[in-house]
Amino acid sequence: MEHSGLRTCFQKLMVGVAILVALASTLLTGPCIAQDEMLVEDGPLIDQRPFDLIHLTDEAGPGEFKVMIIPFPGRVIPKDPQPAERIQVVLMKFPERKYEIAWKSIAKIELFEDMIMREAQARLEEKDFIGAFQNLSFMMRAYPNYPRLKELRQDFLWRSLTMSFQGGQYAQMLSALEELRRVAPTFREKDVMAAMNRIARTLVEDYEKKGDLASAKALLTRLMDTYGEIDVVKEWKQKIENQARAKQSEAEQFFKAKRYRDAQRAAAVSLSMFPELEESKKLLEEINRIYPLVRVGVMQRCGQKIDPSSLMDWAGRRAGGLSFQPLFQFRATGNEGGDYAFALGSHVLSDDRKQLILTIDPKIQKSLNAFGLAQILVDKATPDSPQYDPSWAAIFDSVEATGGTQLIVNLQRPNVLPHALLQWTLPDDPTLPGALPGPYLAPTFTENEASFKLRPNAQGANAQGANAQGPNSQGSNLPMEIVEIFYADPKEAINDLIRGDIDMIDQLYPSDAKRLASESRLQTMSYALPTTHMLIPLSEHPYLVKEKFRRALMYATNRQSMLQGELLKSSDPLDGRLISGPFPKGLGESDPLAYAYNDEIEPISYNPQLAKLLVLISEKEIEAASAKLGQPKPELKKLVIGCPDFEFARVAVQAMIQQWEIIGVPAESKVLPPDAPADQLKECDLIYVITTMWEPATDIERLLGASSFAVSSNPFVVQGLERVRAARNWKEIRDALQDMHRIINYHLPLLPLWQVTDRFVLRKNIEGVSKQPISLYQSIKSWRVKVATAGK
Amino acid sequence: MIESSSIRRSITAIGTAIVCWCSLFCSTSAKAQEIKIWEFSPYVVKLWFNFDASVPVSDRSKSKLMSDITADLERTFKATWQIQSMELPQQLSRDVSRKLQDLSIADISRNEFVLIVSTTQTETKTTRTYEAAGDAVSQVYVSPSTFAAITSTAASLNLPSDSATAKLLAKLKVDDQGDQSIIDSIKGEKITAAFIPRWRSEGIGKTRVLHTMLPWQSESYLNEHDKIYFVNVTMEGDEFRLAVRELDCPVVHLGPMFVAGSSNWASLPHLGSHLLQRAFAPVARVDNAGTSWAELRHKAGGLIVDENEEGEVNPARIRVGDVLHPFVRRDDRNGVPLLLQALTFTYCAVTESDGVKMRANIYTYSGGPGLQGKQNRRTSRLLLRVRPAVEESDVKVVVRGNTKKSQPGCFLYTKDFLTEEFKFIGRTDWRGRVHVPMPEESVRVLPDTIRSQRFDALIQAKRDAIAQAQKEYEALVKKAEDEGLPVPKPPDAPPVVVQAPIDPATTIKLNNPLMLLYIKSGDTVLAKLPYVPGLQEIDTAELLDDTLRLQSEAIVRGYQSEILDLIGKRNLYAARAKLLLKNGKLEEATKFVDKLRDLPDFNNMNDELGSLERKILDQAAANPPPRAGQIQIDRMFKSTREMLQKYLQEDVASAMSDQLRKANAGELPSGT
Secondary structure, three states, rough: OOOHHHHHHHHHHHHHHHHHEEEEEHHEEEHOOOOOOOOOOOHHHHHOEEEEEEOOOOOOOOOEEEEEEEOOHHOOOOOOOOOHHHHHHOOOOOOOOOOEHHHHHEEEHHHHHHHHHHHHHHHHHOOHHHHHHHHHHHHHHOOOOOOHHHOOOOOHHHHHHHHOOOOOOOHHHHOOOOOOHOOOOOHHHHHHHHHHHHHHHHHHHHHHHHHHHHOOOOOOOHHHHHHOOHHHHHHHHHHHHHHHHHHHHHHHHHHHOEEEEEEHHHHHHHHHHOOHHHHHHHHHHHHHHOOOOEEEEEOEEEEEOOOOOOOHHHHHHHHHHHOOOOOOEEEEEEEEEEEEEOOOOEEEEOOOOOOEEEOOOOOOOOOOOOOHHHHHHHHOOOOOOOOOOHHOOOEEEEEEOOOOOOOEEEOOOOOOOOOHHHHHOOOOOOOOOOOOOEOOOOOEEOOOOOEEEOOOOOOHHHHHOOOOOOOOOOOOOOOOOEEEEEEEOOOHHHHHHHHHOOEEEEEOOHHHHHHHHOOOEEEEOOOOOOEEEOOOEEOOOOOOOHHHHHHHHHHHOOHHHHHHHOOOOOOOOOEEEOOOOOOOOOOOOOOOOHOOOOOOOOOOOOOOHHHHHHHHHHHHHHHHHHHHHHOOOOOOOOEEEEEEOHHHHHHHHHHHHHHHHHHHOOOOEEEEEOOOHHHHHHHHOOOEEOOOOOOOOHHHHHHHHHOOOOOOOOOOHHHHHHHHHHHHHHHHHHHHHHHHHHHOOOOOOOOEEEEEEEEEEEEEEEEOOOOOOOOOOOOOHHHHEEEOOOOO | HHHHHHHHHHHHHEEEEEEHHHHHHHHHHHHHOOOOOOOHHOEEEEEEEOOOOOOOOHHHHHHHHHHHHHHHHHHHHHHHHEEEEEEEOOOHHHHHHHHOOOHHHHHHHHHEEEEEEEOOOOOOOOOOOHHHHHHOOOOEEEOOHHHHHHHHHHHOOOOOOHHHHHHHHEEEEEEEOHHHHHHHHHHHHOOOOOOOOEEHHHOOEEOOOOOOOOOOOOHHHHHHHHHEEEEEEEEEEEEEEEEEEEEEEEOOOOEEEEEEEEEHHHHHHHHHHHHHHHOOOEEEEEEEOOEEEEEEEEEHHOOOOOOOOOOOOOOOOOOOOEEEEEEEEEEEOOEEEEEEEOOOOOEEEEEEOOOOOOEEEEEEEOOOOOOOOOEEEEEEEEEEOOOOOOOEEEEEEEEOEEEEEEOOEEEOOOOOOOEEEEEEEEEEEOOOEEEEEOOOOHHHHEEEEHHHHHHHHHHHHHHHHHHHHHHHHHHHHHHHHOOOOOOHHHHHOOOOOOOOOOOOHHEEOOOOEEEEEEEEEEOEEEEEEEEEEOOEEEEEEEEEOOOOHHHHHHHHHHHHHHHHHHHHHHHHHHHHHHHHHOOOOOOHHHHHHHHHHHOOOOOHHHHHHHHHHHHHHHHHOOOOOHHHHEEEEHHHHOOOOOOOHHHHOOHHHHHHHHHHHHHHHHOOOOOO
C-alpha cells in the first residue's frame, strides 16, 4: 500500500512529463500566446529607423529605395546637381554595403523629416490630433529648427481646441491655450485670452459642483500667478472668500453647540478656501486647545474586530493599537527575532530557553496580577477552553506564580521566542478583570467613518479630569478623538488632505508619496517594515487543489510588470520587490527581517506558455482521475478571488484576472468587507492577503497553523510547522524556516506575490508621530495637535 | 403461534433442566466445576455496591436498593446470570469512591498480600501453587500489621478447615521486625514462606510469588467470577448518582463507566438495573478462525430460551450485527494467566447466529494478529461486545517506540465497507490528535462468505474477459495475416469488468459504529485501522516514525515539479527556436537559443538533487528512520535521478546552437 502510493505519484509525474513534451510543440504550432517575444512589423513612421526615400527615374528602372539618412549639408537637397555626379547611399536592406547613384537616375528624394511633417499635416486635416501631436513632438525633439514647424504647431494648438471643446475636454483645452500663449504670445491675443477665461470659468464651476474646491483654488492660484488678475480670477476670488466666511460662520455655530468635530471640519475647510481668514485660524486654535481631533484618511477600513497584533488585517492592526494594549507587543526587528514589550513589566528568557520569566511592575496600574495572568496562560493552553490557542498549547508546559509579581512559565522544550506567541489582546474594558485597554475606546461607526474617543481617565490624557465627554482646556494636546475616514479612491483622499479636510493618510502609493513630498505643509514617511502580499487558496476547487494548476497560475502572472507598473509605478526595490515565499525579503541578506527568507529560491518567472501547458496537464490528470471513478470531468469553473476593499489589492487582483484569462483560466474578484464572515470566505477560492510577517518564527504558525482561517492541510507544511516549533536555537529556526520557504515554493500552499514598503503622509500640525513606525498609531501617546494649517 | 409457544415452552423446560442439572452438578462435585459447558454456563456475577458517606439513607434502604437491583437483574437476565450482591470490601472503597472512572487492576490489587516462597530451599523449591503451599510450608511469616489484616478478614469468612487458606493461616508466624526483616530472612534462606504486601514483592531474588488465592483478594475473586460490577452511589447536589463499571474476570478487563442520576431514591433500582445492563458485555469464544472470519460460541447462549420476536431480547444475547472486541488469555498449567491481551484495533462483526454458534467477519489492521492461532485448553480467545460510552472520540497518532512523540499532519479517511469509497475525516493536530465523529448512518457490511464469493467471481470474470479479448485479438491477427494487412496492435488496457451491484438484502446492519480508518502521511498509508468511536475519549495508534520519509517526499516531489517545469521550458524554447529558424528569423531564434542555454542542464540539476539527498542522509545518520522508511527514501531519490537521466541528459541547447550556427553560415536552407 505504501509503495503503491509512491509509485502512483511517480507514475502521475511521468504521465505529466509525457503530456508536457507532446503539448509543447503543438502549442507552438497553434495560435500563439501574445508575449514579449512576438515579432514587431514596421510601425508608424516616427518609430522606424530614420531613412530617406529615393525615387528612381523611369529610365533607371522605376522604383524607390529606403536609404539611410543622406548627410546633405544642412539637410538641404542640392538644387541643380550635375547629372553625371554620383552620391553615396546605404540601402536599409543591406546596411553593410555602400552604393553610388548618379543624380540623373534620381527622380526625387524625400527627406525623412519632410515625410513626417507631411504626415503631421495630413493627420491634422483628418482631425487625428493624437497622431499629429506625436509627429510634432518627434519633430520638436529631433528637428527643432525645421522651417515650418512653429507655424504648424500653433495651427495644431488652435485647431485642436475646437475638438477639445466639442468633446468637453476643458482641461486639455486650457492647457493647449496656455501652451499657445506661451509659444506665441502675439497669436490672436484677445481671442486666446477670452477663450482662456471662458474655459477656466467652466472648469472652476465644474470643480465647485463636485465639491473639489482644492482643485478650483489651485487652478485659480496658478492662473493668477501666471497671468495676473484676469477676469475669471477676479470673479472667483470674491466668491470663494464669501463661501469661506459662510463656512466660518457655520463652524462658529458648531463650536457654540459644542459639536467640536463638526466645528473643526468646517473651520478647516474655511481656512483651506481662504487661508488669510484670521477668524478661522483663531477658531481652529481654540478647537484644538479644547478638543484636539485627528482625522485620518484610511485606504482600508477597520471592522468590529480590531487587534493590534493581527497578522492579516492591516486595518485591524492599525486601529487595534488605539483600543487595546496587547500582552506582548512587537516593537522592532532585532538580530535574533523581534524586540517585544511586555505590557505589565519586563520579561527574560532563561539561558536554556525553557523558562520565560515575567516580572510584573507594581508601578504599572493594571487590573491584571500574576495570578490572573497565570490563569490566562493556562486557559490558552487548555483545549476545552474557549480561549484555546493551539500554538501556545504546543509549547506551554506549566506556570508558577512566585509571589504576586513574578511568573515562571515552563516550556515543554527550548523555544527561542515564546513571548512572540503572547501577542494576545485581552479585554479592553478596564472594569473587567484581566483587562489591558488601550488609550481609546472601541470605535463607533458611521457609514465611512470610525471614531475612537479618548478613554475616560486614559493614561497620558489631557491632564487630570480629561474625558471624552467634555472639553478640557488644560494640559497637553493628546487627541481627544481619532476619526478614520475610509477612501476607496486614493486621489480623493489626497485632495481632502491638501484641502485640510483630513490630517493624514495611512497608505500611499510611492508615486503619490513622491509627488506629495514637495508639499511644504505635508510630511511623507514610510513604515519601518514592509508588508508581504500573497494569494491563499481556500476552497476545494478541483483544479485549484492541484499543485500543477497553482504553479500554472504563478507562471501566468507577470508580477514584475504589475508591481513596477500599475501598482507602484516605481522600479525601486525599496518600494517593492517580488518574493518567492511568504517571508519578507527585507532590504537584503543583512536585513535582520530577512532571516527566514531563502535567497537560493528565485521568484517564479512569467511564462504564460508554460502556464498554459501546466493547465492542460492538470486538465488531463483531472479527466483521467474522473474517468477512473466513472464520473464526468469537472468543468473549470470561475475562480473567485476574495480581495480586501483596498485599491492596491483590487488593481492587483483585476490584473491577475486578465492575465489568467490568457491561459484560459476564468476568474472574478469579490471584494470582502472588513471582518468578512466565514460564509463569505467560503465563497472564495483564493483570497488576497496582506500580511505583516515581521516575526516569521511565530508568524508562519499564525498564518498557516490550526488557529488561522487559512490553515494549511498540506502534510509537508504541517510537518514544516512542527519543525519550526521544535527548533531549539536560532540556527535550527533559520534552517527550518528556510526549508519551509523551499517547501512552500515547491508545493504552493500559498501563492507568494510581493513585499511592499507602505508610506503615509500627514499634515505638519500633527506632531510627535514617530519616524518609521511599524504601525500608524505606534506613538499615539506622543501625538500632539498644533494649530491647523490650511491647504494652499 | 400455538406451535411456537409450545416449542418455546419445551425449550424453556429443557433449559431449566440443564440449569438445574448444572447447579446440581456444581454443588455436588467441586471438581466437576472445572468441566463447564460454555454455552450452558451462566455468567457468575458479583455486584459490589459502594455507598459514599454523603448518601443520606439508612442501611436498610441501602440493602433494599441492592436487593431490588439484584431482583430486577435476575428477572431480566433470567438463567444467564447467577448474581451475588454485597457491599464493596472496605479496602477498595476509597479507590472506587474517588476514581472509579480511572480505576485500574493495579489499583485494586495494590494493597493486597502475596505469598512468596523460597526457590532455593528444599521445603518450597518445587512449590508452585497456593494449594500446594498450604501443605508444603511449615511456617508462613508475616509482619504484625499483615497478621492483623489477614486474620481479621479471614475470621469473618468462616473458611473450611481443609482449604489452603485455612491451612496457611494456621502456620502464620509473626516477625515483629516487619516486612523488610521478613524479606531479608527469605533472601538469606532463613525462612521459606511469607505473606507480604504486593507492592513489596517485586525484585526480590531467590523467591517465587504465588498466585495468592486469599478469598477476599482479586486473584481469588477473578478466578471465581465471570463479571464483577462496581456500583458507586454518591450525592451530587440534591441528586443521587449511580456509576457502574464492569470488570470482566477471565480477561481482567475494566469496561467503560456508565453514569446516571435521579433525585428520587425510589427510582434508583430501575436506574441501577438499566446501567448494569448497559455496562454488561456479553462474551463469545472463538471456536475456529480464518484470516477474515471466525466461528464463535456464545457464552450462556444456550440458556437464553424465552425470547420471541415480539418480546424483549435478553440483554445477554449477542445479536447479528453486534461488534465484538477480542482478547487473548493464555494460562500456565496451574491456570495462572501468563498473557492477558486486548487486541487493539481488531474487531469482529457478527453476521450469523443460531443462538449458540455464530459466524463473524474479522477486521484487523495491516499485519494484525487476527484470531487464528494455537487452540488449546490454556489459550482462549474471547470476545466482548463493544459498548460505546462517550459521544466523541479522538485518535492520537504517536511514534511506535516513542509514544511521547506525536505525528502531526497525518490525514485520516474512512473507507466504506460496501462501496469502498473514502471519506476524509480530518488531520492530526500538533498533539497528533484528530477527532473521529460517529458515522451519520448505520454501518453495513457484507458477510465474509458473500464477500469472498464476490471477490472470487470478480477474479474469474476478469480472467474470462482477458481470455475473450485475447481470443478476439488472435482472430483479428489471423484475419489481417490472411488478408495481408498489417498486424493490429494488441489492446493497451485489460478489458473492464463491471461487477454486479451488491444486493442490499445480503448486507448486515451493524449495531455499533465500526469504521475502517486509513491514516495517511503524505502519499503513504501509514496504517489501516478498524475502529469503534465512542469506546474511549482517546485511542492511541502507535505507528512507524514517518518524519524523515515525509520530509524527503516533500523535497523530492517539489524537485520533480521543478524538473517538469524545466522540461516544459526546454521544449517550448526549442520548439520556438526551430519555428523561427524555419522562417529564417535568425535574430529572433538566437534569443530563444540563448534562453535555452540559460536553463539549468542535467549536471546542474543532478548536483542540486545530490545536495538535497545529502541533507536528508545527514539527518538520517543523526536520527535513523525505520527501515521501511529508509527504503522508500532511497527509492524516491533513485526514481528522480532516473527521471533526470531520461529527460534531461540530451543536450538540447547545444543541438539548437549547432542548428543556429549552420543557419547563420547559410548551411541550413530556410524552410528546413
